[in-house]
Amino acid sequence: MRRWSTGAMIAVAVAVAAVSALISVSVTRNAGQETVPAARTTDGRPDFSGIWQANNEAHWDLQAHDARPGAVTQQGVYSYAYARVPAAPVLALGAAGGVPASLGVVAGDGQIPYTPEAAAIKQENGEHWIDRDPELKCYLPGIPRAMYMPYPFQIVQGTNKINLAYAFTSTARTIHLDKVEEPPDDTYMGHSVGRWEGDTLVVDVTRFNGKNWFDRAGNFHSEALHLVERFTPITRDAIRYEVTIEDPKVFTRPWTISMPLYRRLEPNMELLEYRCIEFVEEFLYGNLRTEQLVKRWEGETIIVDITRKVPPGDKLYEWYRR
């Protein structure tokens, strides 16, 4: 009990620190002024141009959850689900390997209305996160996932089209406000067609290939996915982002997620590369090297040996060794 609660407390503390840092920023901003109205384009529409980032835990799990000791866990001393310990792949990361708690971003009752068969697949996905999550292979993340991954993205709002450029694997999508042909094939990033409803940008996204997930918890969809995204300005520096998710092959009814997107306010902020293809070559092809870099592949299975040494002068260890 004590073992995991310490980890969880550290994770919560880190999360709280992050949240309070955020609150102090917003308090400072609001202290001396009214809420800043949304920026406008020359034709009077809300102007979403800028660099944005979700600041939440949706990339871990869309649904409300308590903090977990690791992204993958295994049974510890107890058989209870709430007393699991970090599994080997993340063990050496200590408190940095935990999953922060969240109130979730799923609207209404917070449930994702899976069909019974799909619910079983989601469960399995979560248990086999490292084996299955396309994010780990640096694959195109898809929509909506790219919108709340822990990386910034940039909106360039043009006259007939809006470009969204994502730091993660230098990918992008275009929201077409003008008439455009259907794409010739299904895609990872979908086909986005937008229109204005008052101050809200409504984007219809279709033509997915069904290979993406929603998060690291194994929430998934099929190629029948249909999204309706709604971008509404809250202030100059925040957008209300809402997505209605429909996929009759996986869900019994449409459901909605909702979250704010925050402007990155650093004056020198810009989108930097996260070109992860080269980062995952060992992960994807390591078993096919002549000399393996990460020891212990068994066939196509990676079994990573973890080394964590105690640095010289560590007070705790010096003390108990006496």
Next chain:
Amino acid sequence: MRTRLFTLLGVMVVIAAVTVFVRFARTDVAGQDSSAAPQAGAAATPGPAPATPWGDPDLQGLWSYDFEVPLQRAARYGNREFFTPEEQAELDKERARILDESDRRYPRGSEQDVGGAYNAAIFTTHKQTGRRTSLIVDPADGQIPPFTPEALKKRAEIRAFQLALLQATDVCRNKLPGCTGGTYGPPSPRRADAPPHYLTVVAAGGPGGGGGVINRSHNPEDRNLGERCMAAVLPDFGGNTGFFLQIIQSPGAVSIFYDTGQGQGWQRIIPVTDNPHLPPQVRQWWGNSRGRWEGNTLVVDVTNFSPKTYFQGSYENLHLVERWTRLDAGTIEYAVTIEDPTTWTRPWTVKQEYNKQNDYANRHYKEPRCHEGNYGMVGLLAGARTEERAFAAGRGPNPATLCTAGCGGFAAGFGDAGEDSNPLTR
């Protein structure tokens, strides 16, 4: 046999990706179907250069280039910058003739024949010849300036390593162009060494041992950046597979999606800002862009390239000054001055004309993406491991004597030299 098939499969998958891409190429010189040929971009969308509602020059739209212009000028044209219309027509006729008639292949059953089993037509641009004799406008001779001694040394070290790994193969035994500078001999002990420099698409060995790949597949890093799905580079002049650029701009930024290199496209954002460049310790594959408007021209300064970036022999010291000017409704002039005092003895400048494409036509310009379907890499590595096991068990040849470095070239297409070579680069 199975190993061969495996290796070949890898190559074929890469090629299949190219095929999908090239299907979109439109002008067919050989076919001469004038109804299918596009109109020249400027003629298709006449009118003056537009401005955005907020008053900046408007570069937005889907762009490509409609005409083929070689990077460097064929020596016989000297300092002449433009072809006459008669010369253009003559060149198109000659290119069409060669591509129609070509059925070159290496001797049946040779390794080169198997390696070159795929038809080169798909790697051969069929765009009509443009007005310019070369994309390079400075120096006046249209040639990339000479390398510095420092760059020559680095290239020689890479080339020596390349040759060492080729020396036990047919390419050297048969004295094919890919072995130029090397000799035939037993497997080199250097086969066990790490490459002397980070491998990119290094000095090509030429046909019969080409592509700049080293003849080894010990790991993904042995293969070139194209096979690793990381070939996209700045500046990009299209090459054999061409490109489409989707430009979208807002008052403070110009975004460009480069659909290039068989699904190896990438997203570029040019901030229009006075902010200084990134600190020198932050390096990126596509550098760091800083844009400003000078009259009707977007001037972009690009620095902070990574040591893994490779452009024509230049690495992290590459410095670009790009000038993007919308000449009229259908045309952007792109001019780039390329500088790296550690690589070339002087800066050089390239000019390319982009032609506006139909915005309604939703070209598949962001996908398919190379990495998600990189069966080629798995095929190459798995094939090499299978070959090693077969050799160890006495069931196959020494892998060091086999060539997996693009040693066959491709059947058909232009010849390496002589009358059947590409008249634009001959």
